Amino acid sequence: MATEAAHHTAMSLAEQLPVLQVLVPFLAAPLIVFVGHRGLAWLVAFVTSAAAFVIAGLMLGQVIGGGVIYYHIGGWAPPLGIEYRVDATNAFVLLLVSGISTIVLPYARQSVASEIPLRHHALFYACYMLCLTGLLGVVVTGDAFNVFVFLEISSLSTYVLVAQGSHRDKRALTAAYDYLIMGTIGATFFVIGLGMLYMATGTLNMADLAARIASQGANRTVIAAFGFIVVGMGLKAALYPLHLWLPNAYTYAPSAVTSFLAATATKVAIYVLMRFMFSVFQPAFLFEGNTLEFLIMPLAVMAMFAASVIAIFQTDLKRLLAYSSIAQIGYMLLGIGMLSQTGLTAAIVHLFNHGITKAALFMGVGALVFRTGGSFFDRVQGMGKTMPWTSGAIVIGGLSLIGVPGTAGFVSKWYLVQGALEKGWWPVAVLIVVSSLLAVIYVWQIIEALYLQAPAKDIPAGEAPATMLIPMWIMALACIYFGLATDITLGAAQAAAQGLLAGSSGMLSH
Amino acid sequence: MGDSATFEFVVGHANYWLFSVLMMTGLYVVVARGNLVKKIVGLNMFQTSVFMLYISMGRVDGGTAPIFPVDMEIDPAVIYSNPLPHVLILTAIVVGIATTALGLSLIIRIREEFGTIEEDDILVAERILAAEDDKAHGEAMGGRT
Numbered sequence: 001m002a003t004e005a006a007h008h009t010a011m012s013l014a015e016q017l018p019v020l021q022v023l024v025p026f027l028a029a030p031l032i033v034f035v036g037h038r039g040l041a042w043l044v045a046f047v048t049s050a051a052a053f054v055i056a057g058l059m060l061g062q063v064i065g066g067g068v069i070y071y072h073i074g075g076w077a078p079p080l081g082i083e084y085r086v087d088a089t090n091a092f093v094l095l096l097v098s099g100i101s102t103i104v105l106p107y108a109r110q111s112v113a114s115e116i117p118l119r120h121h122a123l124f125y126a127c128y129m130l131c132l133t134g135l136l137g138v139v140v141t142g143d144a145f146n147v148f149v150f151l152e153i154s155s156l157s158t159y160v161l162v163a164q165g166s167h168r169d170k171r172a173l174t175a176a177y178d179y180l181i182m183g184t185i186g187a188t189f190f191v192i193g194l195g196m197l198y199m200a201t202g203t204l205n206m207a208d209l210a211a212r213i214a215s216q217g218a219n220r221t222v223i224a225a226f227g228f229i230v231v232g233m234g235l236k237a238a239l240y241p242l243h244l245w246l247p248n249a250y251t252y253a254p255s256a257v258t259s260f261l262a263a264t265a266t267k268v269a270i271y272v273l274m275r276f277m278f279s280v281f282q283p284a285f286l287f288e289g290n291t292l293e294f295l296i297m298p299l300a301v302m303a304m305f306a307a308s309v310i311a312i313f314q315t316d317l318k319r320l321l322a323y324s325s326i327a328q329i330g331y332m333l334l335g336i337g338m339l340s341q342t343g344l345t346a347a348i349v350h351l352f353n354h355g356i357t358k359a360a361l362f363m364g365v366g367a368l369v370f371r372t373g374g375s376f377f378d379r380v381q382g383m384g385k386t387m388p389w390t391s392g393a394i395v396i397g398g399l400s401l402i403g404v405p406g407t408a409g410f411v412s413k414w415y416l417v418q419g420a421l422e423k424g425w426w427p428v429a430v431l432i433v434v435s436s437l438l439a440v441i442y443v444w445q446i447i448e449a450l451y452l453q454a455p456a457k458d459i460p461a462g463e464a465p466a467t468m469l470i471p472m473w474i475m476a477l478a479c480i481y482f483g484l485a486t487d488i489t490l491g492a493a494q495a496a497a498q499g500l501l502a503g504s505s506g507m508l509s510h
Numbered sequence: 511m512g513d514s515a516t517f518e519f520v521v522g523h524a525n526y527w528l529f530s531v532l533m534m535t536g537l538y539v540v541v542a543r544g545n546l547v548k549k550i551v552g553l554n555m556f557q558t559s560v561f562m563l564y565i566s567m568g569r570v571d572g573g574t575a576p577i578f579p580v581d582m583e584i585d586p587a588v589i590y591s592n593p594l595p596h597v598l599i600l601t602a603i604v605v606g607i608a609t610t611a612l613g614l615s616l617i618i619r620i621r622e623e624f625g626t627i628e629e630d631d632i633l634v635a636e637r638i639l640a641a642e643d644d645k646a647h648g649e650a651m652g653g654r655t
Contacts, residue, residue, distance in 0.1 A: 145598055152605045156612055163616060170623035171639065174632055177616045181540060181549060184609050188557055191602060192533075195564050198595070315648040376647035 014058075018071035018084035021055045021094065022137045022150075024048055029129040038121035045125040046105045052136060053098040060091035066495060070142075078143070078205040085142030085207070089496035092348065093139045093271045096355050100263040101132050104359065107471035108256035111366050115254045116164050124164060128260070130157040135268050144194050144204045144280070147272060148187060151236070155183045158265060162253040172252035179245040186235025186242075193228030196221050197280075209280050218285050226288065229276050230296075237269035239296075239333060240303035243326045250322035255366025258318065262325055263359040267351050270332050274347070278500035283339055297337035301431055303330030308438035312445070317365050318375040320442055321358065324401060327435065328354045334428070335416055343419035344497035349489050350412035353482060357400040357409055360475035364394035367464035367472060372456075377445075382455030386462065389469050391450045393476040398443035400479040403436050407483040411490070525566035532559035544629040546620065550613045557606045561599045568595035 013020075028048035032041045063069060063086055071084040086094070108128075116124055134154025138147050159180045165172030198204055200221040201212040213222060231242070238246045246266075250258050281288055307326035314320035332354070335347030367390040368380045384391040400407035403414075413432060420429040463469070482489050520527070532555060539552025573591035578584055621627050624635050644650060 145601075149601055149605065152609070156605075156608055159612055159616070163619065166619065166623065171636060173616060173620045173623055174636065177546065177613070177620060180609065180613050180616065181553060184553055185537070185540065185556070187605075188560055191560055192563065195560065195567060195595075199567055204598075313650060315644070315650040319650070376643070378647050 016071075017055050017059050018069055018086055018140055019073065021052060021059070021098075021140050022084075022133055024051050024055070025129045025136065026133040029126045029133065032122055032126040032129060036122050038118060041122040041125040042105070042109055045129055046102070048129060049098060049102040049105055049132060052132065053095070053102045056091065056094040056098045056136075059086050060088075060095050060492070062086075063088050063091050064492060064495060066499075079203045079208045082146050083142040083205055083207075084140050086140060087496075087499050088492060089275070089348070089499055090139045090271070092352070092492045092496055093268065094136060096352050097132070097135050097139065097264045097268065100355060100359050101128075101260060103471045103474055104256055104260045104263075104363070107259065107363055107366070107468050110465055110467050111256045111370055112254060114370055115168055115256075117167060120164065124161070127157045127160045128257075130154075131161060131260075135264055138268050139271055142206050144197065144206055144209060148191050148194065151190070151272070152187055154265065154268070155187065155236070158261060159183070161257045161261070162249050164257065165252040165254050168254075169252050171248065175245075175248035175252045179249045182235055182242075182245045186232045189228045189232030189235070191232075193225040193232060196225035196228065200225065206275070206280055210282075213280065214282055218282075218287060222281075223287050226276075226281055226291070230273070230291065233269050233273045233276070237266050237273060238326055238329055240299045240306070240326065240330060243303070243307070243329075246326060247319055247322045250325065250362075251316060251319040255318075255362065255369055258322075259359050259362040259366060262321075262362050263355040266325070266329055267355055270329070270336075270347075270351055274336060274344075274500055277336065278344075283501065289339065292337045292339055296333050297428075300330040300333035300337055301428070301435075303327055304334070304431065304435040305438065308435055308442065311442045312438065314442075315378075316376050317368070317380060317446065317449075318362070320446070321361055321365065324439070324442065325354075325358060327439070328358070328401070330435075331412070331416060331432070334432070335412075335419060338419045338423060338425075340419055340422060341494075341497050341501060342415055342422055344500060345490065345493045346412055346415035346419050348493035348496050349415060352489055352493070353400070353408035353412045353479075356475050356478045356482065357397050357407075360393055360472060360479055361397035361401065363468070363472040363475060364390050364397060367468045368394075370464055370468065371462060372459050377449045378456060379459070381449040381453040382451075383459075384451035386455060386459075387464060390464050390472065393469075393472045394450065395447060396476040396479055398446055400483065402439045402443050405483075406480065408479045408481075408489075410483055411486050415490075525562065529559050529563040529566075532556075532562065546617045546627045546629065547614070549629075550610060550617070553613070554606065554610060557602070557609075561602060561606075564595040564599045564602070568592040 025048050028044055032044050035041055035044060059069060066088065069086040072078065073082045073084065112121065112124060131154050134150045134157065137150030138154065141147055141150065159176045162179060163173055163176035194204065197209060200219065201209055203209055203212060235242045250262060253261065277283065277288065283289065304327050307323045307330065311320045311323035311327065314323065332347045332350050335343045335350060365375050368383060369375050371387060372379045372383065400409035403409040413436065417429045417432050420432065536552050536556030536559060539555060540549050543549055543552060568591055570589055570591045573589045576590040576593040617627055624632050626632060
C-alpha cells in the first residue's frame with residue numbers, strides 16, 4: 001500500500017499522457033459549445049487537436065523501442081478498473097489519427113464555411129472533437145468494453161458530421177441514416193461478442209482476456225464471440241460485403257469530414273480488428289487461421305477487384321475515391337490475412353500510407369468543390385490549368401494510390417507482394433499487381449479530366465485559398481516523403497507487427 | 511429421462527432463447543420494415559435483447575441483489591449476484607438512447623427534405639436524383655439502389 005500511495009503522489013503530468021490523450025479533446029467539445037463563437041470554436045478545436053498530436057508523439061517516443069505504457073484510470077488496478085495500455089501499435093495509430101485531424105482542421109475552416117451554414121459551425125467543431133475523442137479512445141484503451149463505448153462516441157458524432165452535408169445535397173441525410181443503422185448493428189454485434197467473451201472468461205481487460213483464452217483454449221462460446229466481433233468490426237471497417245454504408249456517406253459528407261473520416265475512421269476499426277484477432281484471440285487457433293485464410297482473404301481480394309472496377313465507372317470524383325477506399329481496405333485485410341510478420345507489417349504500413357494518401361486526395365477534391373461547386377468530372381475537368389496546385393496534389397495522391405515507386409503507396413504494396421511471395425502464394429501476388437492496374441485506370445481518368453479536357457464554361461477561375469492548399473500539400477509531400485524515407489513508418493510497423501504476432505504474450509509483458 | 515433432460519435444457523436456457531428470439535425479431539424488423547421509425551424500433555429491440563443477455567449473465571444461483579448492508583457488516587455466507595454486467599449495460603443503455611435520439615432527429619430532417627419517411631418513396635426520390643445526375647454528368651455505376 002505504501003508504494004502504491006507513493007506512486008500516486010509521484011505522478012507528474014507526463015505520466016498522465018494516456019488519459020490526457022482522450023480527456024483533452026473530450027473537454028474541448030463542451031468548451032466549444034459554451035464559447036459558441038465560430039472563429040473561437042475553430043481555434044479551440046485546432047489547438048486541442050495539435051495538443052493531442054503532441055501527446056501521441058510523446059507516447060510513441062516512449063514505446064517505439066518495444067516498451068508499454070500502463071495507465072490505471074482513477075488508480076483502480078485491472079481487472080476491476082479500466083486500464084489504458086499503449087504499445088507501438090496503438091501509439092502509431094494514435095499519431096496517425098491526431099496528425100490527420102490537426103492537418104485537416106486548418107483546411108476545414110474555409111471548406112466548412114462554404115458548405116455548412118454559419119449558425120452550425122460551433123456545433124460542427126464540437127462534434128468533430130467528440131469524433132476525435134472517440135477514435136483516440138478506441139485506440140488507447142486496453143479494456144474491451146471501453147472500446148465499445150468510445151466506438152459509439154465516435155460513430156454517433158460521425159453520423160452527425162455526415163448529415164451536415166445535407167445543405168449541399170439532401171441525400172447526405174439518408175446516407176447518415178443508413179450509416180447509423182448499419183453502424184449500430186455492427187456495434188451491437190461487437191457487444192454480443194464481448195458478452196460471450198465475458199461469459200467464457202469472466203474478464204473484459206484485454207490482457208486478462210488474452211491470458212485466459214490462451215490457457216483454457218477455444219470453446220464454442222469463444223468461437224461464437226470471435227464471429228460476432230469480426231462481423232461487427234467488419235461493418236465498421238467496411239470489410240467488402242459489409243461496405244454498403246460507405247460510398248454514400250463519403251460522397252455526401254462535407255469535404256473536410258470526408259478527408260478526416262476516410263483517413264481515420266475505417267483505419268481505427270481495422271486496428272481494433274487486428275488487436276482482437278492477434279492479441280486477444282490466439283492466431284494459433286485453427287478457427288482463426290481458417291477464418292483469415294478462407295474468409296477474410298477471399299473477401300479482401302474481391303474488394304480489391306470489385307470496388308476498383310466500380311470506381312472506374314464513376315462520374316463523380318468523390319464517389320470514385322470512396323469506392324477506391326473500399327478496395328484499399330481490401331489490401332489491408334489481405335495483409336492481415338497472411339498471418340505473417342511481413343503481411344502484418346504491410347497492413348499496418350498501408351493503414352498509415354493510405355490514410356495520408358486519401359486525406360490528400362479528398363482534400364484536393366474538396367478544394368475543387370470549393371471552387372467549381374461540384375465534384376462531377378464535367379464540373380472539375382480542365383482544372384489542371386486554373387488550379388495547378390490542387391491538381392498537382394491530386395496527381396501525387398493518385399500516384400500513391402496506384403503504388404508508383406517513390407510514393408508511400410509503393411512501400412506498402414511492395415511489402416504486401418513480398419508477404420504473398422514469402423508464403424508461396426504467387427497468384428495472390430499477381431492479383432495485387434493486376435488490381436493495381438485497375439487503380440491506374442481510374443487514376444488516369446482523374447488526370448485526363450483535370451489536364452486533357454477543356455474546362456466547363458461557367459466555372460469561375462482561380463486557385464483554392466492557401467489555407468486549403470497548405471494542408472493538402474503537407475499530405476501530398478508526406479506521400480512522397482514516406483515513399484522515400486521508409487525508416488519511420490516501417491520501423492514502427494515492424495515493431496507493431498511483432499507485438500501483435502506475439503499473441504497474448506505480447507499483451508502480458510508486465 | 512430423455513424428455514426431462516430436454517425439458518431441463520429448454521427451461522434452463524430460457525434467457526438465451528429469449529435473447530435469440532428478441533434479437534432475430536429486432537434484426538428482422540430493421541431489415542424488413544420500410545418505415546424509418548419502425549426500423550429504429552427494430553434496432554431498439556435488437557439492442558434490448560443484448561441488454562437482457564448481459565443482465566441475465568450476471569445472475570448467480572441463490573444470489574441476492576449486490577447491495578451491501580448499511581452497517582457494512584457483510585455476512586460471508588450471503589451470495590451476491592455479479593453487478594458488473596449490470597453496470598456495463600447501464601452504459602450500453604445510454605448509448606442506445608443516444609442512438610435512438612439521433613436516429614429520430616435524422617428522420618425529422620429526412621421528412622423535411624424528402625416529404626416522406628417510407629423507404630420505398632425515398633428510394634424513388636433518390637433514383638430520380640441519381641437519374642438527373644446521370645443525365646447532367648454521364649452514366650455512373652453502383653449507388654444505393
